[in-house]
Amino acid sequence: MKAFLLSVLSICALGAAEPAKAPAVALVGRLLEASGDKAEFLIKPSRHVVVTFLDAAGKPAARGERSVVVKVDGKDLALEPKPEGFLSKEPLAAKEPAPIVVQVRTTADDKPKNFRLTLNTAICGECKRAEYACICAH
Secondary structure, three states, X not given: OHHHHHHXXXXXXXXXXXXXXXXXXXXXXXXXXXXXXXXXXXXXXXXXXXXXXXXXXXXXOOOOOOEEEEEEOOEEEOEEEEOOEEEEOOOOOOOOOEEEEEEEEOOOOOOOEEEEEEEOOOEOOOOOOEHHHOOOOO
């Protein structure tokens, strides 16, 4: 009986000592964040680009007045507005690596927030995400 009570107390103590974990946000793309605005930049398997705006909890949020320009290797990518962001009309070219610039404006009068990344869809060996969205410190 003592062993049973000690086991139960040990399990309770371990559970209480474990720190609370932050809620995981199910992002698979690159998080773009500036001045409180958050967006996810994702390259789908079809090589179409999706930009989804996020609320403070990391859930998809309404696009509102926001606008986005995506330039790949210096050329504008045509985007189609969606309720929560934008979707590219054409897939990305096969050339990798290529520089990508994403410009996000909260309103038409705002100065754009620029994000620079490299088109590289190879999978990172550490975090298992595409290299353009890698979260490792390498």
